Amino acid sequence: MTAGTSENTYAGGAFDDSLPGGKAGGFLKLSEHRMHYRGDAGELELPLDRMELKRGGAANRLLFFSHPSYANRQFYCSDASILKNVHLQRWPQLAGSGRRIRGLTGARRFGYAALLVAALALVGGIFSLKEAAVGLVVSQIPVEWEAKLGDSVYEQLAASHHVVDDPALNATLQRIVQPVANSADRLSERSYEFRFHIIEDSTINAFALPGGTMVFHTGLILRAGSPEEIAGVAAHELAHVTHQHGMRQMVQSLGLLLIAQALLGDMEGLVGVLVTQGQELLSLKFSRDYEHEADLTGLAYLRDANIDPTGMLSFFEKLQESGSGNMLEDADFLSTHPATADRIEALQEAIEATQKNSPPHQFTLDFHAFQNRLQSHLQQ
Template sequence: MPTITNKTNSTTYKAILIHPQLPTGRQQGDVRFGSQKIDIQAGDFYYHIPFADLEIEAGGASGQFIFFKSRKEKEVSIYTKDKSILKDDFLISDPRFREHIKDTKFVLNSLYRGVALVLGICILMSTCFYLFKDNIVRKGAENVPISWEEQIGEELFESIYEEYTFIENDSLIAVLGEELQPLINQVEAEGFNIELYLVEDASINAFALPGGKVVINSGLIKNASSWDEVAGVMAHEISHVSLRHHIRGAIDKIGFFSIVYLFFGDGSAIMATLANTMFEIQTSAYSRTLEKEADIKGVEYLQQSRINPEGMIQFFEMLDEKNEMTSMDSLMSFISTHPSTPDRIIHLKEQIIDNKENNYISFQSNYNDFKEGVLLTTN
C-alpha cells in the first residue's frame, strides 16, 4: 500500500494498528485526521478509514483504550491511550461523532469514577469510625466471648507469676475476699469471675487482668487507711474487667478493618492478633476515657454494694498528698498508669455529691489488723 503523502492535518497521535497484512499482526504508527478520514502510517504500511465507515469506542484493559474501527473491515482497528485524540478539530467538527465521543469519554472516565467512589466510601467509613469510635469499639468487644478473655487472663497471669512474690496466706486472702464480697457480687452477677491475689510489692498499686484476676500490692494495703479505701480501689479495678477495657483497648489498637471482621467476618481470624495486642497493652496505661469510665462505674458498684464511695476519694486524696510531699518510687508506679489525681478527685466528688445515702455496711474485721497481718507476711 502506498505511503501517505498529503497530510491534511499537522497533529499526529501515537497509536497501534491491528491489521492481518502486518508481519506481526500489529504495529505502532502515527495517526492523523483529515476532513473525511482517519489514516495511520505504521512504518511503510498505510491504512485509512473514511469517516462514513468510522466507529469510535472505548475498550481494552479497564476500558482505557480508544478504538477506531471500520464498519466494513471488522478485523482491522486502530487504538491508542492518548485521550487528546478525541479533541481533534476534524473529529469534533463532524456531528456524526458527537455521540461516539460522548459515550467513549463516559467509559474512559468510569474507572476514575469507580476509584473516586471507593475512595469516598472509605473516607466516609473512616470518618464514621472516628466519630463513633468508642461505641463501635464497645460493640466489637461485646462480640468477643468472656471465656476467651478469661483464657488470655490466665496466660497473662502465668507470664507474670515469676515476676512477683505472691502472699500465699489463706487467712489473709479469705478476709480480703469476705470484706470485698458485696462488691465482687455486683460484677459476678454480670458474668465475670473475680479472683483476688496479694503480692509483696512496696508500690502503691493494683491491677486487673482480662477476665477477672485482680492483683493487689502490699504497698497499697500499707498506705490505705480503711476497708472503704481498699474497696474504692477494687471497685475501680474490677470495673476495668466488667467494662471490657482490656479487649476494647486491643480492638482500638488493631484498627478499623479488624473491627469490621469482628462484626461481619470470621472473628477467630483476628483473635491471635488481639491476644498479642492485649499482652502488649497490659503493661501500658489505659486511656483517660477508660480510666474515667472505670471511676464512674466503680462508684456505681460501691453504691450498689452499700459501701461508702467516699473511700475512693480518700484514697486518691492520700495519693495527692504524698505526691506533693515526695516523689517516692512506690507512688510513681501508680501515678504513671493513672490520670491526674486532682482531676479524678474533682470528678468523683461531682459524681457522688447528690448521694444522700448513709446506710453503708459495716465491715466485719478491723482493717489495721488485716494490714498488720499483710506487713508481717512481707517482712
C-alpha cells in the same frame, strides 16, 4: 430490670402431656428448691436439684429447663434475667450453665448494624465511628476468651513475682472485696468470675485484667487506711473490667483492618493477636473518659454494696498528694489511672449526689491486724 409484682416472675411456658396440645404459655417462678410454672391451663413444677438448662428456640433466644426424673416435661423462659435469680444461682450446675449462656449472648448479638458501622468507619475513617466499631467488636468477644487472655497475662506475672499464698490473708482480702464483686456481677450485663490475688511488690498499685482477675500489690494494701479504701480501688478496677476498657484500648490500637475482620467473623484471629500482646495490658494508660466512667460505675457498685465510697475518694486523694511528693516513684497506679484534680472533684460531686441515708456497711475485721500479718509475711 422491672420491679414490683413481676419480681421473681418470668415470662415463659411449659411442655407437658397434661396441657392442652402439650404446650402452654404462662409464667415461671422460683422458690428455694423448685421452679413453678403457672398458666391458664394449670400449674406444674420441676425440682432445681439436678435440673438441666439449655438454650434453644428461634435465634436461640429461649432457655429450656428439664429434669431427668420428668422425661415429658420441659419449661421454657424468654426472660434471660431468670439466670440471675438467687434461687437458681444457688445450684452450681444451673449457675454454671447460666454463666456460659450469658457469656455467649454477648457474642451473638451481632447483626447488620455492626457491619454497617464498621463499613462506615472504614470508609470515613471517623474516630467516633471507630470507637463505636471497637465497642461492637469487644462486646462480641465471649467472657471466656477474655478470661483466657487475662489468665495468660496473670500466669506470666505470677511466674516472675511472689504471690502471697497465706490463706488467712487471702481470706481477709476476699471479705473486703466480695461485696463489691457481688454488686459488680449484679449490675453488669456480662457475667465475670472475679478473682483476687496479692503479689509481693512494694509499689502502690492494683489492676484488673480482662475476664476479671484482679491483682493487689502488697504496697497498696500496706498503705491503705481502711478496708473501704481497698474496696474502693476494687470497685474502680472491676468497673474497668465490666466496661471492657482494657479490651477496648487494645483492640483500638490494633487498627481498623483487624477490627473489620473481627466483625466479619474472624474473632479467633483477633483474640490470637491480643494474646501475643497481652503484657501490654499491664502498662495501659486509660483515657480520661474511661477513668471517669470507672469512677462512676465503681461508685454505683459501692452504693449497691452499701460501702462508704469516701474510701475510694480518700485513696485517690492520697495518691494525688503522693504524686506531687517523694512517693511519686512508688505510685504506679497513677501512671495507669491518672488521678487528676478534676477527676477527684467529679467523683466528690457524684458521691454527694448519690448520698444514702442508711448507715454504711461496717467491716467486722481488724484491718491493722491484716496489715501486720501481711508485713510479717513479707519478712519471712
